[in-house]
Amino acid sequence: SMKYSCSCLVFYWGVTGTYESLSTHNFVISSDYDANLRSIFDGSEIRQPSIYLHIPSQTEPDMAPAGQSAFYALLPISELGTAQYEWNEQTVKLYRDKVLDALSALPELEHLRENIVMERMFTPEDFEREFHAYRGATFGLQPTLRQSNHWRPQAKAKHCEGLYFTGSSTHPGAGVPIVMQSGKICAEELMRDEEGTL
Template sequence: MFEGISGQDAEGFLRYLSDLYHRFNIARDHFLQRPFRNRKDFYNPFIISQGLKLRTLNNAENLMKKYIKDKRMRQMISFQTLYIGISPNKGPSLYTIIPMIEFLYGIWFIKGGMRTMASAMERLFLELGGKIEYDTSVDRIVIEEGKATGVSAGQKTIGSDFVMCNADFPYAMKNLVKEPGHKGKYKDEKIDKMEYSCSCFVLYLGMDRKYPEIDTVHNFIFSEKLDANINQIFDGSVIEDPSLYMYMASKIDPTLAPEGKDGIYVLMPLSDIKTMKYQWTAETSKMYRDKIIGKIRELPGMEDIENEIVTETMVSPLDFEQQFNANNGATFGLKPTLTQSVHLRPQSKATHCDNLYFTGSSTHPGAGVPIVLLSSKIAVGELLKDENHR
Protein backbone atom coordinates (compact mmCIF):
# COMPACT_ATOMS: atom_id res chain seq x y z
CA MET A 1 0.00 0.00 0.00
CA PHE A 2 2.83 2.40 0.85
CA GLU A 3 4.56 1.60 -2.44
CA GLY A 4 1.35 2.53 -4.24
CA ILE A 5 1.65 6.03 -2.76
CA SER A 6 5.40 6.61 -2.64
CA GLY A 7 8.45 4.38 -2.93
CA GLN A 8 10.32 6.78 -0.68
CA ASP A 9 7.66 6.47 2.01
CA ALA A 10 7.67 2.67 1.68
CA GLU A 11 11.40 2.74 2.38
CA GLY A 12 10.80 5.12 5.29
CA PHE A 13 8.13 2.77 6.65
CA LEU A 14 10.64 -0.09 6.80
CA ARG A 15 13.16 2.16 8.56
CA TYR A 16 10.45 3.13 11.03
CA LEU A 17 9.78 -0.55 11.84
CA SER A 18 13.48 -1.24 12.32
CA ASP A 19 14.18 1.81 14.50
CA LEU A 20 11.08 1.42 16.65
CA TYR A 21 11.69 -2.30 17.11
CA HIS A 22 15.05 -1.40 18.66
CA ARG A 23 13.36 1.06 21.03
CA PHE A 24 10.60 -1.43 21.81
CA ASN A 25 13.16 -3.98 23.01
CA ILE A 26 14.70 -1.39 25.34
CA ALA A 27 11.30 -0.30 26.68
CA ARG A 28 10.12 -3.89 27.16
CA ASP A 29 13.27 -5.13 28.89
CA HIS A 30 14.08 -2.14 31.10
CA PHE A 31 10.91 -0.10 31.65
CA LEU A 32 7.56 -1.77 30.89
CA GLN A 33 7.98 -4.96 32.92
CA ARG A 34 9.61 -3.67 36.10
CA PRO A 35 8.57 -1.50 39.06
CA PHE A 36 10.16 1.77 40.12
CA ARG A 37 9.60 1.48 43.83
CA ASN A 38 12.55 3.66 44.87
CA ARG A 39 14.26 6.65 43.26
CA LYS A 40 17.42 4.63 42.72
CA ASP A 41 15.45 2.15 40.59
CA PHE A 42 15.36 4.85 37.91
CA TYR A 43 18.09 7.31 38.85
CA ASN A 44 21.09 5.10 38.22
CA PRO A 45 23.58 5.26 35.32
CA PHE A 46 22.38 2.12 33.54
CA ILE A 47 18.64 2.93 33.48
CA ILE A 48 19.25 6.55 32.53
CA SER A 49 21.51 5.45 29.66
CA GLN A 50 18.78 3.10 28.41
CA GLY A 51 16.20 5.87 28.75
CA LEU A 52 18.25 8.20 26.58
CA LYS A 53 18.21 5.57 23.83
CA LEU A 54 14.41 5.82 23.73
CA ARG A 55 14.60 9.46 22.63
CA THR A 56 11.19 10.27 24.08
CA LEU A 57 11.39 14.09 23.99
CA ASN A 58 9.90 14.25 20.48
CA ASN A 59 6.16 13.72 19.90
CA ALA A 60 4.64 10.91 17.83
CA GLU A 61 3.64 13.08 14.86
CA ASN A 62 7.05 14.75 14.53
CA LEU A 63 8.83 11.41 14.78
CA MET A 64 6.75 10.00 11.92
CA LYS A 65 7.69 12.97 9.72
CA LYS A 66 11.26 11.68 9.75
CA TYR A 67 10.16 8.49 8.03
CA ILE A 68 6.99 9.23 6.04
CA LYS A 69 6.19 12.39 4.07
CA ASP A 70 2.64 11.65 2.91
CA LYS A 71 0.38 13.02 5.63
CA ARG A 72 -2.35 10.42 5.11
CA MET A 73 0.09 7.57 5.56
CA ARG A 74 1.60 9.27 8.59
CA GLN A 75 -1.80 9.76 10.20
CA MET A 76 -2.58 6.08 9.77
CA ILE A 77 0.25 5.33 12.18
CA SER A 78 0.58 8.29 14.54
CA PHE A 79 -3.15 8.52 15.40
CA GLN A 80 -2.90 5.24 17.29
CA THR A 81 -1.70 7.09 20.37
CA LEU A 82 -5.46 7.58 20.85
CA TYR A 83 -5.48 3.91 21.92
CA ILE A 84 -4.09 5.16 25.25
CA GLY A 85 -5.94 8.46 25.30
CA ILE A 86 -3.33 11.00 24.21
CA SER A 87 -2.94 13.19 21.12
CA PRO A 88 -0.24 12.22 18.58
CA ASN A 89 0.80 15.88 18.68
CA LYS A 90 1.43 15.65 22.42
CA GLY A 91 2.18 12.00 23.06
CA PRO A 92 5.83 10.99 23.55
CA SER A 93 7.31 9.52 20.36
CA LEU A 94 7.85 6.19 22.14
CA TYR A 95 4.15 5.45 21.75
CA THR A 96 4.60 4.96 18.01
CA ILE A 97 5.68 1.46 19.08
CA ILE A 98 1.94 0.64 19.31
CA PRO A 99 1.35 0.34 15.53
CA MET A 100 4.79 -1.26 15.16
CA ILE A 101 3.67 -4.05 17.51
CA GLU A 102 0.48 -4.49 15.47
CA PHE A 103 2.40 -4.64 12.17
CA LEU A 104 4.96 -7.16 13.46
CA TYR A 105 2.90 -9.38 15.75
CA GLY A 106 -0.59 -9.00 14.38
CA ILE A 107 -3.80 -8.42 16.32
CA TRP A 108 -4.95 -11.41 18.37
CA PHE A 109 -8.56 -12.26 19.05
CA ILE A 110 -9.96 -14.19 22.04
CA LYS A 111 -12.85 -16.44 21.07
CA GLY A 112 -15.93 -15.08 22.78
CA GLY A 113 -14.48 -11.57 22.91
CA MET A 114 -12.85 -9.73 25.81
CA ARG A 115 -15.44 -11.09 28.24
CA THR A 116 -13.76 -14.49 27.78
CA MET A 117 -10.58 -13.12 29.36
CA ALA A 118 -12.47 -11.72 32.34
CA SER A 119 -14.48 -14.90 32.90
CA ALA A 120 -11.36 -17.08 32.51
CA MET A 121 -9.47 -15.03 35.11
CA GLU A 122 -12.50 -15.25 37.41
CA ARG A 123 -12.60 -19.05 36.97
CA LEU A 124 -8.89 -19.42 37.69
CA PHE A 125 -9.17 -17.21 40.78
CA LEU A 126 -11.99 -19.36 42.14
CA GLU A 127 -10.11 -22.57 41.34
CA LEU A 128 -7.14 -21.24 43.33
CA GLY A 129 -9.39 -20.80 46.37
CA GLY A 130 -10.37 -17.14 45.95
CA LYS A 131 -13.73 -15.75 46.97
CA ILE A 132 -15.51 -12.99 45.05
CA GLU A 133 -18.06 -10.63 46.62
CA TYR A 134 -20.29 -9.63 43.71
CA ASP A 135 -22.35 -6.39 43.61
CA THR A 136 -20.44 -5.02 46.60
CA SER A 137 -19.18 -1.43 46.61
CA VAL A 138 -16.04 -0.73 48.63
CA ASP A 139 -16.21 2.65 50.37
CA ARG A 140 -12.87 2.65 52.21
CA ILE A 141 -9.54 0.89 52.43
CA VAL A 142 -9.01 0.17 56.12
CA ILE A 143 -5.58 1.35 57.30
CA GLU A 144 -4.47 0.76 60.89
CA GLU A 145 -1.10 1.77 62.32
CA GLY A 146 0.27 2.44 58.85
CA LYS A 147 -0.84 -0.90 57.38
CA ALA A 148 -3.75 -1.80 55.11
CA THR A 149 -5.80 -4.41 56.97
CA GLY A 150 -8.82 -4.81 54.70
CA VAL A 151 -11.70 -2.93 53.12
CA SER A 152 -14.96 -1.49 54.32
CA ALA A 153 -18.06 -2.24 52.25
CA GLY A 154 -21.11 -0.58 53.77
CA GLN A 155 -21.76 -2.11 57.18
CA LYS A 156 -19.23 -4.90 56.59
CA THR A 157 -15.46 -4.88 57.07
CA ILE A 158 -13.49 -7.54 55.20
CA GLY A 159 -10.07 -8.13 56.71
CA SER A 160 -6.98 -9.20 54.75
CA ASP A 161 -3.20 -9.46 55.02
CA PHE A 162 -2.75 -7.37 51.87
CA VAL A 163 -5.00 -5.10 49.82
CA MET A 164 -4.70 -5.05 46.02
CA CYS A 165 -6.71 -2.10 44.68
CA ASN A 166 -7.68 -2.11 41.00
CA ALA A 167 -10.01 0.88 41.17
CA ASP A 168 -8.78 3.79 39.04
CA PHE A 169 -5.83 5.17 41.03
CA PRO A 170 -7.02 8.82 41.17
CA TYR A 171 -10.45 7.68 42.37
CA ALA A 172 -8.92 5.36 44.94
CA MET A 173 -6.66 8.05 46.38
CA LYS A 174 -9.49 10.59 46.60
CA ASN A 175 -12.22 8.28 47.87
CA LEU A 176 -10.87 5.04 49.32
CA VAL A 177 -7.71 6.17 51.12
CA LYS A 178 -9.23 8.54 53.66
CA GLU A 179 -6.32 9.71 55.80
CA PRO A 180 -4.18 12.46 54.14
CA GLY A 181 -1.03 11.05 55.74
CA HIS A 182 -1.48 7.77 53.87
CA LYS A 183 -1.89 9.42 50.45
CA GLY A 184 1.73 10.54 50.19
CA LYS A 185 2.11 13.15 47.43
CA TYR A 186 -1.19 12.10 45.85
CA LYS A 187 -3.42 14.31 47.97
CA ASP A 188 -6.71 15.54 46.53
CA GLU A 189 -5.23 18.81 45.24
CA LYS A 190 -2.55 16.99 43.23
CA ILE A 191 -5.02 14.44 41.87
CA ASP A 192 -7.20 17.29 40.61
CA LYS A 193 -4.24 18.98 38.88
CA MET A 194 -2.96 15.86 37.09
CA GLU A 195 -3.56 15.44 33.35
CA TYR A 196 -6.18 12.96 32.20
CA SER A 197 -6.63 10.99 29.01
CA CYS A 198 -9.51 11.54 26.64
CA SER A 199 -12.86 9.84 27.11
CA CYS A 200 -15.06 7.92 24.69
CA PHE A 201 -18.63 7.67 23.53
CA VAL A 202 -19.50 4.06 22.66
CA LEU A 203 -22.39 2.47 20.80
CA TYR A 204 -23.21 -1.24 21.05
CA LEU A 205 -25.48 -2.12 18.14
CA GLY A 206 -27.27 -5.40 17.45
CA MET A 207 -28.15 -5.54 13.77
CA ASP A 208 -30.95 -7.29 11.92
CA ARG A 209 -28.66 -8.70 9.21
CA LYS A 210 -25.07 -9.37 8.19
CA TYR A 211 -22.92 -6.92 6.23
CA PRO A 212 -20.89 -8.90 3.69
CA GLU A 213 -19.64 -5.64 2.15
CA ILE A 214 -17.56 -5.03 5.33
CA ASP A 215 -15.21 -8.00 5.65
CA THR A 216 -12.84 -6.78 8.38
CA VAL A 217 -13.09 -7.04 12.16
CA HIS A 218 -11.29 -3.75 12.91
CA ASN A 219 -12.30 -0.65 10.95
CA PHE A 220 -11.21 2.98 11.25
CA ILE A 221 -13.28 5.81 9.82
CA PHE A 222 -11.19 8.97 9.70
CA SER A 223 -12.47 12.50 9.94
CA GLU A 224 -11.89 14.45 6.72
CA LYS A 225 -10.19 17.04 8.94
CA LEU A 226 -8.28 14.79 11.32
CA ASP A 227 -6.06 17.51 12.78
CA ALA A 228 -9.09 19.62 13.68
CA ASN A 229 -10.84 16.55 15.08
CA ILE A 230 -7.89 15.71 17.36
CA ASN A 231 -7.62 19.33 18.51
CA GLN A 232 -11.31 19.32 19.43
CA ILE A 233 -10.90 16.10 21.42
CA PHE A 234 -8.18 17.61 23.58
CA ASP A 235 -9.27 21.25 23.83
CA GLY A 236 -12.80 20.39 24.96
CA SER A 237 -14.71 21.67 21.94
CA VAL A 238 -17.78 19.99 20.45
CA ILE A 239 -16.63 17.34 17.95
CA GLU A 240 -17.76 18.49 14.51
CA ASP A 241 -16.58 15.62 12.30
CA PRO A 242 -15.61 12.62 14.46
CA SER A 243 -13.21 9.79 13.75
CA LEU A 244 -14.52 6.34 14.64
CA TYR A 245 -13.29 2.87 15.46
CA MET A 246 -15.82 0.22 14.36
CA TYR A 247 -15.35 -3.32 15.66
CA MET A 248 -17.36 -6.23 14.25
CA ALA A 249 -16.38 -9.28 16.29
CA SER A 250 -19.08 -11.42 14.70
CA LYS A 251 -17.01 -11.35 11.49
CA ILE A 252 -14.42 -13.61 13.13
CA ASP A 253 -16.60 -15.30 15.79
CA PRO A 254 -20.18 -15.96 14.61
CA THR A 255 -21.23 -16.99 18.15
CA LEU A 256 -21.14 -13.31 19.16
CA ALA A 257 -24.34 -12.53 17.25
CA PRO A 258 -27.50 -14.48 16.37
CA GLU A 259 -27.30 -16.50 13.16
CA GLY A 260 -27.51 -14.29 10.09
CA LYS A 261 -26.85 -11.09 12.01
CA ASP A 262 -23.89 -8.88 12.99
CA GLY A 263 -23.02 -7.05 16.18
CA ILE A 264 -21.27 -3.68 15.89
CA TYR A 265 -19.25 -1.79 18.50
CA VAL A 266 -18.43 1.82 17.64
CA LEU A 267 -16.04 4.00 19.68
CA MET A 268 -15.70 7.75 19.25
CA PRO A 269 -12.88 9.53 21.14
CA LEU A 270 -13.86 12.81 22.79
CA SER A 271 -12.88 15.06 25.71
CA ASP A 272 -12.86 13.98 29.33
CA ILE A 273 -15.49 15.71 31.47
CA LYS A 274 -13.05 18.14 33.08
CA THR A 275 -11.80 19.34 29.67
CA MET A 276 -15.24 19.62 28.03
CA LYS A 277 -16.40 23.16 27.33
CA TYR A 278 -20.01 21.96 27.31
CA GLN A 279 -22.36 20.01 29.58
CA TRP A 280 -23.07 16.37 28.79
CA THR A 281 -26.83 15.84 28.55
CA ALA A 282 -29.22 13.41 26.89
CA GLU A 283 -29.24 15.80 23.93
CA THR A 284 -25.43 15.51 23.71
CA SER A 285 -25.69 11.73 23.54
CA LYS A 286 -28.29 11.98 20.77
CA MET A 287 -26.19 14.52 18.83
CA TYR A 288 -23.08 12.33 18.85
CA ARG A 289 -25.11 9.18 18.25
CA ASP A 290 -26.59 10.77 15.10
CA LYS A 291 -23.12 11.88 13.93
CA ILE A 292 -21.85 8.31 14.32
CA ILE A 293 -24.78 6.76 12.46
CA GLY A 294 -24.39 9.38 9.71
CA LYS A 295 -20.74 8.44 9.16
CA ILE A 296 -21.38 4.69 9.18
CA ARG A 297 -24.20 5.19 6.69
CA GLU A 298 -21.58 6.23 4.12
CA LEU A 299 -19.91 2.79 4.22
CA PRO A 300 -20.67 0.16 1.54
CA GLY A 301 -23.86 -1.76 2.26
CA MET A 302 -24.68 0.23 5.40
CA GLU A 303 -26.83 2.94 3.85
CA ASP A 304 -29.94 1.81 5.76
CA ILE A 305 -28.22 1.12 9.12
CA GLU A 306 -30.66 3.31 11.07
CA ASN A 307 -33.56 0.99 10.21
CA GLU A 308 -31.58 -2.20 10.74
CA ILE A 309 -30.73 -1.67 14.42
CA VAL A 310 -32.44 -4.22 16.70
CA THR A 311 -30.77 -3.37 20.01
CA GLU A 312 -28.79 -0.30 21.01
CA THR A 313 -26.76 0.62 24.12
CA MET A 314 -24.81 3.83 24.66
CA VAL A 315 -21.90 4.43 27.06
CA SER A 316 -20.97 8.06 27.69
CA PRO A 317 -18.17 9.80 29.65
CA LEU A 318 -20.66 10.13 32.51
CA ASP A 319 -21.08 6.35 32.51
CA PHE A 320 -17.32 5.83 32.66
CA GLU A 321 -17.22 8.17 35.65
CA GLN A 322 -20.29 6.85 37.47
CA GLN A 323 -20.20 3.13 36.67
CA PHE A 324 -16.44 2.52 36.56
CA ASN A 325 -15.16 5.30 38.86
CA ALA A 326 -12.94 6.70 36.11
CA ASN A 327 -11.92 10.14 37.34
CA ASN A 328 -13.39 12.82 35.01
CA GLY A 329 -14.75 9.99 32.85
CA ALA A 330 -11.22 9.58 31.43
CA THR A 331 -11.50 6.13 29.85
CA PHE A 332 -7.75 5.46 29.85
CA GLY A 333 -6.89 6.96 33.25
CA LEU A 334 -4.02 9.38 33.69
CA LYS A 335 -2.62 10.77 30.44
CA PRO A 336 0.75 9.13 29.60
CA THR A 337 2.77 12.34 29.30
CA LEU A 338 6.51 12.38 30.02
CA THR A 339 5.82 13.73 33.51
CA GLN A 340 3.25 10.99 34.16
CA SER A 341 5.16 7.98 32.81
CA VAL A 342 7.61 5.35 34.10
CA HIS A 343 8.95 6.40 37.54
CA LEU A 344 6.80 9.56 37.54
CA ARG A 345 3.57 7.56 37.21
CA PRO A 346 1.85 6.12 40.29
CA GLN A 347 3.55 2.83 41.18
CA SER A 348 2.12 -0.48 42.35
CA LYS A 349 3.27 -0.25 45.96
CA ALA A 350 1.73 2.48 48.12
CA THR A 351 4.40 4.90 49.31
CA HIS A 352 2.93 5.88 52.69
CA CYS A 353 1.20 2.71 53.79
CA ASP A 354 2.31 -0.92 54.03
CA ASN A 355 0.46 -3.91 52.56
CA LEU A 356 -1.38 -1.78 49.97
CA TYR A 357 -0.86 -2.18 46.21
CA PHE A 358 -2.41 -0.67 43.08
CA THR A 359 -2.96 -1.88 39.55
CA GLY A 360 -4.78 -0.49 36.50
CA SER A 361 -4.36 1.98 33.66
CA SER A 362 -3.43 4.97 35.86
CA THR A 363 -0.50 3.09 37.38
CA HIS A 364 2.84 2.17 35.80
CA PRO A 365 3.28 1.12 33.00
CA GLY A 366 -0.01 2.60 31.67
CA ALA A 367 -3.18 2.02 29.65
CA GLY A 368 -4.28 -0.57 27.10
CA VAL A 369 -5.23 -4.17 27.92
CA PRO A 370 -1.76 -5.76 27.46
CA ILE A 371 -0.07 -2.97 29.42
CA VAL A 372 -2.67 -3.07 32.20
CA LEU A 373 -2.06 -6.81 32.50
CA LEU A 374 1.63 -5.98 32.90
CA SER A 375 0.69 -3.59 35.71
CA SER A 376 -1.07 -6.45 37.49
CA LYS A 377 1.97 -8.68 37.02
CA ILE A 378 4.22 -5.98 38.47
CA ALA A 379 1.83 -5.42 41.39
CA VAL A 380 1.76 -9.13 42.24
CA GLY A 381 5.56 -9.20 42.08
CA GLU A 382 5.76 -6.29 44.52
CA LEU A 383 3.33 -7.97 46.91
CA LEU A 384 5.23 -11.29 46.82
CA LYS A 385 8.51 -9.45 47.36
CA ASP A 386 7.17 -7.93 50.58
CA GLU A 387 5.55 -11.16 51.71
CA ASN A 388 8.77 -13.11 51.20
CA HIS A 389 10.76 -10.42 53.01
CA ARG A 390 8.34 -10.53 55.90
Protein backbone atom coordinates in the same frame (compact mmCIF):
# COMPACT_ATOMS: atom_id res chain seq x y z
CA SER B 1 -1.74 18.38 38.03
CA MET B 2 -1.70 15.23 35.89
CA LYS B 3 -3.21 15.11 32.42
CA TYR B 4 -5.80 12.51 31.56
CA SER B 5 -6.49 10.71 28.30
CA CYS B 6 -9.68 11.06 26.35
CA SER B 7 -12.86 9.23 27.09
CA CYS B 8 -15.09 7.31 24.70
CA LEU B 9 -18.70 7.16 23.69
CA VAL B 10 -19.42 3.55 22.77
CA PHE B 11 -22.48 2.13 21.04
CA TYR B 12 -23.26 -1.59 21.03
CA TRP B 13 -25.77 -2.36 18.29
CA GLY B 14 -27.59 -5.44 17.15
CA VAL B 15 -28.17 -4.85 13.44
CA THR B 16 -30.39 -6.62 10.92
CA GLY B 17 -28.39 -7.96 7.98
CA THR B 18 -24.84 -9.08 7.31
CA TYR B 19 -22.25 -6.80 5.76
CA GLU B 20 -19.82 -8.81 3.68
CA SER B 21 -17.96 -5.82 2.22
CA LEU B 22 -16.95 -4.56 5.67
CA SER B 23 -14.02 -5.85 7.68
CA THR B 24 -14.03 -6.94 11.30
CA HIS B 25 -12.15 -3.71 12.12
CA ASN B 26 -13.18 -0.51 10.32
CA PHE B 27 -12.01 3.07 10.77
CA VAL B 28 -13.65 6.30 9.71
CA ILE B 29 -11.02 9.03 10.03
CA SER B 30 -12.20 12.62 10.28
CA SER B 31 -11.58 14.71 7.16
CA ASP B 32 -10.15 17.33 9.55
CA TYR B 33 -8.19 15.07 11.88
CA ASP B 34 -6.23 17.91 13.52
CA ALA B 35 -9.45 19.72 14.46
CA ASN B 36 -10.90 16.41 15.66
CA LEU B 37 -7.96 15.90 18.05
CA ARG B 38 -8.05 19.53 19.23
CA SER B 39 -11.75 19.19 20.08
CA ILE B 40 -11.15 16.00 22.04
CA PHE B 41 -8.49 17.63 24.21
CA ASP B 42 -9.92 21.17 24.52
CA GLY B 43 -13.42 19.92 25.32
CA SER B 44 -15.27 21.63 22.49
CA GLU B 45 -17.93 19.95 20.37
CA ILE B 46 -16.48 17.48 17.88
CA ARG B 47 -17.68 18.55 14.44
CA GLN B 48 -16.30 15.69 12.33
CA PRO B 49 -15.50 12.66 14.48
CA SER B 50 -13.20 9.74 13.88
CA ILE B 51 -14.86 6.41 14.60
CA TYR B 52 -13.75 2.84 15.15
CA LEU B 53 -16.33 0.26 14.07
CA HIS B 54 -15.80 -3.32 15.23
CA ILE B 55 -18.04 -6.05 13.78
CA PRO B 56 -17.12 -9.17 15.78
CA SER B 57 -19.79 -11.24 14.03
CA GLN B 58 -17.74 -11.02 10.82
CA THR B 59 -15.30 -13.59 12.22
CA GLU B 60 -17.44 -15.04 15.02
CA PRO B 61 -20.93 -15.60 13.54
CA ASP B 62 -22.27 -16.79 16.91
CA MET B 63 -21.93 -13.21 18.19
CA ALA B 64 -25.29 -12.40 16.54
CA PRO B 65 -28.45 -14.31 15.56
CA ALA B 66 -28.61 -15.67 12.00
CA GLY B 67 -29.07 -12.86 9.48
CA GLN B 68 -27.92 -10.20 11.95
CA SER B 69 -24.67 -8.54 12.98
CA ALA B 70 -23.09 -7.29 16.19
CA PHE B 71 -21.62 -3.76 15.96
CA TYR B 72 -19.39 -1.87 18.39
CA ALA B 73 -18.90 1.79 17.44
CA LEU B 74 -16.39 3.83 19.45
CA LEU B 75 -16.05 7.62 19.31
CA PRO B 76 -13.04 9.13 21.13
CA ILE B 77 -14.37 12.11 23.09
CA SER B 78 -13.37 14.56 25.84
CA GLU B 79 -13.06 13.28 29.38
CA LEU B 80 -15.49 14.80 31.90
CA GLY B 81 -13.05 17.34 33.36
CA THR B 82 -12.33 18.83 29.94
CA ALA B 83 -15.72 18.55 28.20
CA GLN B 84 -17.43 21.92 27.74
CA TYR B 85 -20.85 20.26 27.61
CA GLU B 86 -23.05 18.20 29.90
CA TRP B 87 -23.78 14.54 29.24
CA ASN B 88 -27.53 14.54 28.76
CA GLU B 89 -30.02 13.19 26.20
CA GLN B 90 -29.32 16.09 23.85
CA THR B 91 -25.55 15.45 23.87
CA VAL B 92 -26.02 11.71 23.34
CA LYS B 93 -28.40 12.37 20.43
CA LEU B 94 -25.98 14.88 18.87
CA TYR B 95 -23.07 12.43 18.90
CA ARG B 96 -25.19 9.39 18.03
CA ASP B 97 -26.36 11.26 14.92
CA LYS B 98 -22.77 12.18 14.02
CA VAL B 99 -21.66 8.55 14.37
CA LEU B 100 -24.57 7.26 12.33
CA ASP B 101 -24.07 9.92 9.64
CA ALA B 102 -20.40 8.96 9.29
CA LEU B 103 -21.04 5.20 9.29
CA SER B 104 -23.93 5.50 6.84
CA ALA B 105 -21.41 6.68 4.25
CA LEU B 106 -19.70 3.25 4.34
CA PRO B 107 -20.60 0.60 1.75
CA GLU B 108 -23.73 -1.35 2.71
CA LEU B 109 -24.51 0.90 5.72
CA GLU B 110 -26.77 3.45 4.00
CA HIS B 111 -29.74 2.12 6.02
CA LEU B 112 -27.93 1.55 9.31
CA ARG B 113 -30.35 3.69 11.34
CA GLU B 114 -33.35 1.64 10.27
CA ASN B 115 -31.51 -1.67 10.74
CA ILE B 116 -30.60 -1.20 14.42
CA VAL B 117 -32.72 -3.61 16.47
CA MET B 118 -30.87 -3.39 19.80
CA GLU B 119 -28.77 -0.64 21.35
CA ARG B 120 -26.72 -0.17 24.46
CA MET B 121 -24.24 2.64 25.02
CA PHE B 122 -21.55 3.79 27.41
CA THR B 123 -20.89 7.49 27.94
CA PRO B 124 -17.93 8.99 29.84
CA GLU B 125 -20.21 9.15 32.89
CA ASP B 126 -20.83 5.41 32.60
CA PHE B 127 -17.09 4.71 32.44
CA GLU B 128 -16.60 6.81 35.57
CA ARG B 129 -19.48 5.23 37.49
CA GLU B 130 -19.20 1.58 36.42
CA PHE B 131 -15.44 1.22 35.96
CA HIS B 132 -14.18 3.93 38.33
CA ALA B 133 -12.34 5.61 35.45
CA TYR B 134 -11.50 9.01 36.92
CA ARG B 135 -13.33 11.73 34.93
CA GLY B 136 -14.37 8.98 32.52
CA ALA B 137 -10.85 8.88 31.06
CA THR B 138 -11.00 5.40 29.57
CA PHE B 139 -7.23 5.11 29.06
CA GLY B 140 -6.14 6.64 32.38
CA LEU B 141 -3.31 9.15 32.40
CA GLN B 142 -2.01 10.45 29.09
CA PRO B 143 1.19 8.66 28.04
CA THR B 144 3.24 11.87 27.91
CA LEU B 145 6.97 11.86 28.63
CA ARG B 146 6.44 13.49 32.06
CA GLN B 147 3.83 10.86 32.94
CA SER B 148 5.75 7.77 31.82
CA ASN B 149 8.19 5.33 33.38
CA HIS B 150 9.34 6.47 36.83
CA TRP B 151 7.24 9.67 36.62
CA ARG B 152 4.03 7.62 36.40
CA PRO B 153 2.43 6.63 39.73
CA GLN B 154 4.14 3.47 40.94
CA ALA B 155 2.64 0.32 42.48
CA LYS B 156 3.63 1.18 46.06
CA ALA B 157 2.79 4.46 47.80
CA LYS B 158 5.90 6.27 49.05
CA HIS B 159 4.28 8.11 51.94
CA CYS B 160 1.61 5.70 53.19
CA GLU B 161 2.57 2.25 54.40
CA GLY B 162 0.38 -0.57 53.11
CA LEU B 163 -1.10 1.39 50.18
CA TYR B 164 -0.65 -0.11 46.71
CA PHE B 165 -1.88 0.88 43.26
CA THR B 166 -2.65 -0.92 40.03
CA GLY B 167 -4.47 -0.02 36.83
CA SER B 168 -4.14 2.01 33.66
CA SER B 169 -2.94 5.19 35.39
CA THR B 170 -0.08 3.45 37.19
CA HIS B 171 3.24 2.14 35.90
CA PRO B 172 3.62 0.73 33.26
CA GLY B 173 0.46 2.16 31.59
CA ALA B 174 -2.83 1.50 29.79
CA GLY B 175 -4.10 -1.41 27.69
CA VAL B 176 -5.25 -4.81 28.93
CA PRO B 177 -1.87 -6.65 28.78
CA ILE B 178 -0.06 -3.70 30.33
CA VAL B 179 -2.66 -3.27 33.09
CA MET B 180 -2.26 -6.98 33.87
CA GLN B 181 1.47 -6.35 34.17
CA SER B 182 0.62 -3.50 36.55
CA GLY B 183 -1.31 -5.96 38.71
CA LYS B 184 1.64 -8.35 38.70
CA ILE B 185 4.04 -5.57 39.73
CA CYS B 186 1.66 -4.53 42.51
CA ALA B 187 1.32 -8.11 43.79
CA GLU B 188 5.11 -8.53 43.78
CA GLU B 189 5.56 -5.32 45.80
CA LEU B 190 2.95 -6.44 48.31
CA MET B 191 4.45 -9.94 48.68
CA ARG B 192 7.94 -8.47 49.04
CA ASP B 193 6.68 -6.26 51.88
CA GLU B 194 4.85 -9.15 53.50
CA GLU B 195 7.97 -11.33 53.15
CA GLY B 196 6.16 -14.05 51.25
CA THR B 197 3.39 -14.53 53.80
CA LEU B 198 0.59 -14.33 51.21
